[in-house]
Amino acid sequence: MKKLAVIAALAAGAAVAVPAQAARPADPGSQRSAQGKAHEQGSAHRASSRADGSKGKGRCAPRSVGYVASGDFVSSTLVQTQGSDTADVSGDDRWSGALVVAVKRTNHHARADKGTTKTYTLKDAKVRLADRDDDGTRDVPVAGDRVRVQGKITRLNRGCEAAAFSPQLTIRSVGFHEPKSAETPAPNPAPAP
Numbered sequence: 001m002k003k004l005a006v007i008a009a010l011a012a013g014a015a016v017a018v019p020a021q022a023a024r025p026a027d028p029g030s031q032r033s034a035q036g037k038a039h040e041q042g043s044a045h046r047a048s049s050r051a052d053g054s055k056g057k058g059r060c061a062p063r064s065v066g067y068v069a070s071g072d073f074v075s076s077t078l079v080q081t082q083g084s085d086t087a088d089v090s091g092d093d094r095w096s097g098a099l100v101v102a103v104k105r106t107n108h109h110a111r112a113d114k115g116t117t118k119t120y121t122l123k124d125a126k127v128r129l130a131d132r133d134d135d136g137t138r139d140v141p142v143a144g145d146r147v148r149v150q151g152k153i154t155r156l157n158r159g160c161e162a163a164a165f166s167p168q169l170t171i172r173s174v175g176f177h178e179p180k181s182a183e184t185p186a187p188n189p190a191p192a193p
């Protein structure tokens with residue numbers, strides 16, 4: 001009877017042990033897959049933190065740089081928005097509206113507009129008009145006058161995600177001058193053959 005009981009116990013033990021052994025090979029596999037998942041999550045996390053870094057603050061935040069362009073005045077819809085009540089003071093004068101310029105020269109940050117006819121939108125910008133006839137009062141500009149615009153434009157550093165970025169241009173001041181050809185004599189024409 002005792003023997004049988006032992007055998008039964010062994011059998012029972014074996015019976016218990018078999019599923020345990022059968023289950024064991026699955027464990028390292030599931031551990032591996034769990035490790036694999038953890039590893040994948042880790043690299044995904046690193047990748048997302050890289051992506052966040054390229055979009056967020058730090059070196060990929062848009063920064064403001066100087067914008068300077070000059071060329072020929074084409075047309076404008078500028079109206080004076082500030083300072084008209086102090087006719088004897090021009091420093092407080094501000095103008096808003098559209099200003100169309102045939103851009104000929106630019107600084108580095110405005111180079112994309114060189115050679116184009118660009119419409120600038122001004123909001124309370126300083127505008128210095130030229131005294132075309134030297135009578136002491138500044139005059140309305142005419143097409144062909146020289147004009148120079150200055151302001152700020154936002155840009156991204158090289159290597160930053162630029163797909164969703166559009167530069168913001170703010171013109172702060174505009175200066176008009178008479179055409180150069182009216183002030184300086186034209187160069188001598190080439191002698192006829």
Ligand SMILES: [Ca+2]
Nearest residue numbers: 083086087089
């Ligand atoms: Ca004024």
Ligand SMILES: [Ca+2]
Nearest residue numbers: 131133135137
């Ligand atoms: Ca004048």
